[in-house]
Amino acid sequence: MARKIRVLIAKPGLDGHDRGARVIARALRDAGMEVIYTGLHQTPEQIVEAAIQEDVDVVGLSILSGAHMTLIPRVTQLLRENGADDILVIGGGTIPEDDIKALKEGGWVKELFTPGTPLEAIVEWIQANVKV
Amino acid sequence: MNNGETRGIREGLEKWREKRDQMKDRDFLFETVSGMEVKDLYTPLDIENLDYQRDLGFPGEYPFTRGVYRNMYRGRLWTMRQFAGFATAKESNKRYKYLLEKGQTGLSVAFDMPTIMGYDSDHPRALGEVGRVGVAIDSLQDMETLFEGIPLDKVSTSMTINAPAAVIWCMYIATGEKQGVRPEQLTGTIQNDILKEYIAQKSWIFPPEPSMRLITDIFAYASRHVPKWNTISISGYHIREAGSTAVQELAFTLANGFAYVEAGIKAGLNVDEFAPRLSFFFNAHIDFFEEIAKYRAARRIWARRMREKYGAKDPRSWLLRFHTQTAGCSLTAQQPENNIVRTAYEALAAVLGGTQSLHTNSMDEVLALPTEKAVQIALRTQQILAYETGVANVIDPLAGSYYVEALTNKMEEEAEKYFEEIEKRGGVLACIEQNFFQQEIADAAYRYQRALDSKQRILVGVNEFVNPDEKLEIEILKIDPRIEQEQVARLQKLRRERDNIRVRETLDALRRACEGTENVIPYILDCVRAYATEGEIIQVMREVFGEYKEKPTF
Numbered sequence: 001m002a003r004k005i006r007v008l009i010a011k012p013g014l015d016g017h018d019r020g021a022r023v024i025a026r027a028l029r030d031a032g033m034e035v036i037y038t039g040l041h042q043t044p045e046q047i048v049e050a051a052i053q054e055d056v057d058v059v060g061l062s063i064l065s066g067a068h069m070t071l072i073p074r075v076t077q078l079l080r081e082n083g084a085d086d087i088l089v090i091g092g093g094t095i096p097e098d099d100i101k102a103l104k105e106g107g108w109v110k111e112l113f114t115p116g117t118p119l120e121a122i123v124e125w126i127q128a129n130v131k132v
Numbered sequence: 133m134n135n136g137e138t139r140g141i142r143e144g145l146e147k148w149r150e151k152r153d154q155m156k157d158r159d160f161l162f163e164t165v166s167g168m169e170v171k172d173l174y175t176p177l178d179i180e181n182l183d184y185q186r187d188l189g190f191p192g193e194y195p196f197t198r199g200v201y202r203n204m205y206r207g208r209l210w211t212m213r214q215f216a217g218f219a220t221a222k223e224s225n226k227r228y229k230y231l232l233e234k235g236q237t238g239l240s241v242a243f244d245m246p247t248i249m250g251y252d253s254d255h256p257r258a259l260g261e262v263g264r265v266g267v268a269i270d271s272l273q274d275m276e277t278l279f280e281g282i283p284l285d286k287v288s289t290s291m292t293i294n295a296p297a298a299v300i301w302c303m304y305i306a307t308g309e310k311q312g313v314r315p316e317q318l319t320g321t322i323q324n325d326i327l328k329e330y331i332a333q334k335s336w337i338f339p340p341e342p343s344m345r346l347i348t349d350i351f352a353y354a355s356r357h358v359p360k361w362n363t364i365s366i367s368g369y370h371i372r373e374a375g376s377t378a379v380q381e382l383a384f385t386l387a388n389g390f391a392y393v394e395a396g397i398k399a400g401l402n403v404d405e406f407a408p409r410l411s412f413f414f415n416a417h418i419d420f421f422e423e424i425a426k427y428r429a430a431r432r433i434w435a436r437r438m439r440e441k442y443g444a445k446d447p448r449s450w451l452l453r454f455h456t457q458t459a460g461c462s463l464t465a466q467q468p469e470n471n472i473v474r475t476a477y478e479a480l481a482a483v484l485g486g487t488q489s490l491h492t493n494s495m496d497e498v499l500a501l502p503t504e505k506a507v508q509i510a511l512r513t514q515q516i517l518a519y520e521t522g523v524a525n526v527i528d529p530l531a532g533s534y535y536v537e538a539l540t541n542k543m544e545e546e547a548e549k550y551f552e553e554i555e556k557r558g559g560v561l562a563c564i565e566q567n568f569f570q571q572e573i574a575d576a577a578y579r580y581q582r583a584l585d586s587k588q589r590i591l592v593g594v595n596e597f598v599n600p601d602e603k604l605e606i607e608i609l610k611i612d613p614r615i616e617q618e619q620v621a622r623l624q625k626l627r628r629e630r631d632n633i634r635v636r637e638t639l640d641a642l643r644r645a646c647e648g649t650e651n652v653i654p655y656i657l658d659c660v661r662a663y664a665t666e667g668e669i670i671q672v673m674r675e676v677f678g679e680y681k682e683k684p685t686f
Contacts, residue, residue, distance in 0.1 A: 009686075013245070013257075013260065013261055014245035014246065014248070014249045014251075014257060014258075014261055014335075015245065016333055016334030016335045017334075018334060018374075019373070019374050019375050019461075019577050021686075022574055022577070022685075023375075023574075023577055023581050023686075025686040026574075026578055026686050027578075027581075029686075035686075038684065039682055039683075040334055040682065040684070041249075043257070065245050065264055065265050066261075066265055066500075066501075067245070067259075067260035067261045067264055069260065069613075070259055070260025070261075071260055094498070094499065094500070096499055096608050096610075097604055114465055115464070115465040115498055116464060116465050116591075116594045118584075118595075119581060119582075119585050120585060
């Protein structure tokens with residue numbers, strides 16, 4: 001039997017909007033994944049430390065503060081520097097089309113899920129992209 | 133109604149129900165957006181026990197169900213107060229002048245995350261965040277720039293700031309001083325509602341106890357020196373945005389309000405000294421009648437509690453005056469122009485509910501901060517409402533509607549159930565500690581999302597009436613990343629050029645005041661006048677009061 005997919009849901013930076021992150025965390029748990037939620041106001045360093053310690057398959061970053069072009073690449077960079085670049089980085093929030101393109105094409109995220117995305121789409125994407 | 137009439141209606145209703153129930157209904161969820169079931173028809177039987185004088189009264193008279201003023205919008209329209217702010221004080225000053233020129237009648241300041249969380253723009257945690265969700269304010273110098281050319285004795289300003297509210301308020305007062313405006317002349321509001329931060333908005337700094345002390349210090353100082361200022365905007369908006377139902381928004385907001393009243397009394401103030409300057413802030417979500425009923429129930433509950441339970445004698449202490457913002461969480465990223473329509477319906481509900489002040493969201497706010505064009509449409513929405521639709525001509529025009537009165541009663545009943553539960557659990561602070569509010573809200577948010585995903589609930593453009601492969605055709609506001617460097621440079625120049633000995637003196641005096649029981653406001657004012665930065669002042673307070681840590685749950 002395959003083991004459970006492990007996901008870290010994180011809130012980087014000063015952004016306090018956690019409705020989406022917590023709804024998604026719950027949906028992933030209901031779908032049978034092991035979910036760790038970091039809570040708010042996490043630095044990229046704290047997120048990467050948690051991701052490695054918890055040995056997760058996926059890090060999901062939620063940012064609604066407009067600071068995504070600074071914080072998302074920083075998290076991915078730190079994962080790479082710590083030899084954890086097998087961890088998939090995904091995210092969501094208030095991220096404009098242009099920035100989504102830049103972050104994906106720059107290799108900083110595998111996928112970004114914007115407002116209006118059904119929960120099942122995120123669950124299915126993770127199940128399809130994580131090898132357990 | 134006499135018994136004969138009642139019986140007649142009851143019989144008629146039964147007969148009608150028999151025939152009506154034989155008709156097939158369309159497949160649709162006939163519930164409010166909060167999940168409250170509503171009947172297909174309301175009749176006089178639903179408000180049989182309604183007593184006009186006891187339950188409604190006249191506008192501007194106890195229990196204020198029909199409105200807080202006798203003349204309502206005939207005397208003065210609601211304030212059109214668009215929440216705005218981004219990048220630096222200079223840019224935001226321009227946007228404020230634009231909005232005033234377009235006919236806005238009050239200012240509302242949005243601060244950036246570092247300012248909200250008490251960090252200067254050059255703090256490591258501020259990286260990438262400066263000026264993104266609002267304006268960066270590091271010191272009195274920035275505040276002066278923000279209001280350059282805007283006379284503070286002529287405009288009222290609402291500032292959405294909570295944990296650092298005392299500091300930002302002092303900067304505003306000091307800015308007034310620089311303009312030659314005395315504190316007694318200043319009008320406006322600071323949000324200053326820390327309880328809802330722990331519950332919903334989550335921009336806290338200090339733990340609850342010292343935070344409440346800061347709030348009661350503000351109540352006391354304002355009552356003596358800044359009497360026209362609304363010292364707090366007890367908010368339901370954010371609770372609703374976090375996913376709560378309308379009843380939860382109503383109940384948790386008022387419960388927080390009661391907690392502030394009790395705190396003020398405990399701090400030694402007479403309730404009538406500070407209660408007249410308490411104000412509220414509600415959401416205007418998309419379920420039209422539910423919102424109107426919510427506002428009316430809120431006024432009635434507050435008036436009764438203030439008079440009966442807290443013994444307030446000044447009628448101004450019984451008034452629930454409120455600002456409203458249309459629901460950000462009801463807007464969609466898909467087909468954003470539809471948001472203009474949503475906002476218009478929501479604004480209508482707020483006006484029919486008797487709001488004193490209104491912010492209408494722009495269509496692009498799911499994607500970014502509003503462009504000039506988008507915010508103009510949002511403002512025009514209010515102006516068309518005010519000047520063309522005629523709804524402001526009559527006070528509380530929906531009163532007497534069987535549905536609206538029944539729903540107002542139901543909202544009040546459901547809120548009372550929550551008040552009982554909160555009481556049983558030991559009060560608001562205990563409930564926050566127990567994660568009670570947070571869990572109720574999270575459950576409601578999850579239920580709502582599940583209902584959307586299963587198409588039990590329809591969201592136009594998102595799960596129905598979708599335009600596949602739609603391309604975004606509206607302009608989106610972008611914040612220039614260079615403004616962060618500019619702000620940091622300006623801040624560092626200020627630190628070099630100010631009297632740093634004076635800064636040190638005032639910060640030390642503040643520390644001693646925080647450690648003691650004196651009112652800290654005069655000490656913060658001294659710091660601010662010396663051009664101590666927000667971050668420096670908050671850091672002193674952090675060291676004395678500590679930092680709040682949440683227990684992350686989902």
